[in-house]
Amino acid sequence: MDGSAVEKGCWARIHRIELGPSERAPGIPDDTAAVPFESWTNGWLVDDAVVGERAKVRTLSGRVVEGVLVEVSPGYSHSFGSPPAALQRAGEDARERLFEKSGR
């Protein structure tokens, strides 16, 4: 949460605006040209920091990168989702063709 104090040494995520819309490469589609080119990097905070303010992290490869502290202990929440009916139908058809007809 913005404004929270975070201790040095915590694993954290920083955000950087690498290029503003006016600095972007020529020839890219309009929707891309209208927004900045951004990046996110994880690392250990070099000093005590505040969420939403500038901070430096030391990355896994030992680089020190500065940006805006956006997250503490960034993890991963990607999942397996839920079963799509169209895919289940395909699987059922295949099993019936192979195994049910042959009585296995």
Next chain:
Amino acid sequence: MTDSDYQALLDRRGEIMRRSVGIDYEQFRRGRLAWDYEGLMEVVGYDVGQAVRIQFDRGVGATSMREARNLTELARSAAPSGCGARIFIKDEAANPSGSFKDRRASLSVFEACERGYRGVIAATSGNYGAAVASQAARAGLACIVVQEAFDSRGVGQPEIIEKARACEEFGADVIQCTVGPELFYLFLRLLEETGYFNASLYTPFSVAGLETLGVELAENMRRLTRRDPDMVLVTHAGGGNVTGTARGLRKAGASATTVVGVAVDLHGLHMASDRDFNRKSFTTGHSGFAFPFTIRPDRSDVPLNAARALRYLDRLLLVTQGEVFYATEVLSKLEGMQRGPAGNTSLAAALALARELPRDTTLVVQETEYTGAGKHPWAQLAFARENEVEVKTGGREENVPGSVIAIPDDPSALGVSEVDLVKLRESYLRGALAGVPPDEIQAVDIEYLAEDSRAQSDDVLRMLDESAVEA
């Protein structure tokens, strides 16, 4: 402090590349357009047997080849009498980081060590990042992976997020960017700042790392069927998979084997569009990479791309996103193999082609890749729906990249679209000749362009005349 301004950095790219790959590419230039391609490949400095030993020492390669008998039966259930080719699958997911990319990364990282670099950098959102990170971890090298990961809302493809997790697991820095070709700018800046090795997918090392796959699969098939495979299907994007596998097959003496590239059809989606970015369910192995890289291989991150698909492609086929999801589902349900989805692109084509070919024909699907959270058909189709893509049962013609994913519910609904390689050769030649004064083109250039595109010298001369008229 060095000048990090975008254009200034791009202007220094030649020097940055030379230092970060350790290859003086200019020594291979032979004319205005001609290069000594085989000379470049010899930079590797060891033969395929030594490459096998380097990889074996790193737990890479020697993957199993299995006959997918149930998938063959599935194709036969929808085939005319006498048809239904035998499908074989090379289980590359068994490599340390879960894909054939370990073969490419192992030689890149080996080379970085041999040349005294302290770290490696790769620009990739795919399996290659995890492969480089895995090999770097084993070698004790620092590793940085730069990913195109998010749209401007900060929303990322689950498959790419999973790859970031894997890279971090192996101890690599992951720099996740928003959509756009400026990723190359960050990549160059990092190469310059760190002095690390550019573990590009397009160096001779990275391509030579895949020759072992071609050699191995020929040997596997000779053991299983006592002859060379009739057809090898290769998921095609940047060209390295096709190039390395085909070179390996040739080195193994499997000269009669047909090399078929397969890509997912994503026509209509712009690869640099912020909006389109999350409307596709495949982040590689698709037409958005396959076409540009086939036609203009040298628009890559090295001066001369060692991955040159037109030299090796006998056929190029497109399949739909829905068909690849279908292939992924039946691979799980009938063969008990949870793999892909992206790596099953060539499997989707194999299922369709098998129906048309005689029963004694052998088709090899030359890779699989690991499956996990995010990198899974349920996760990817749920994400597609969240991004306003309709997911339904339907035939291949109902697929509209970015709007509709139609999954067949029956093997007879699978198909392929044949890409006209003659047209691709013409596009390649037109692009190569564009902006070059015709009087600067020498015999060595004509010969090179013909060889590089598998065109006839007469075709090159005809295109040269056309470009002279246009100029």
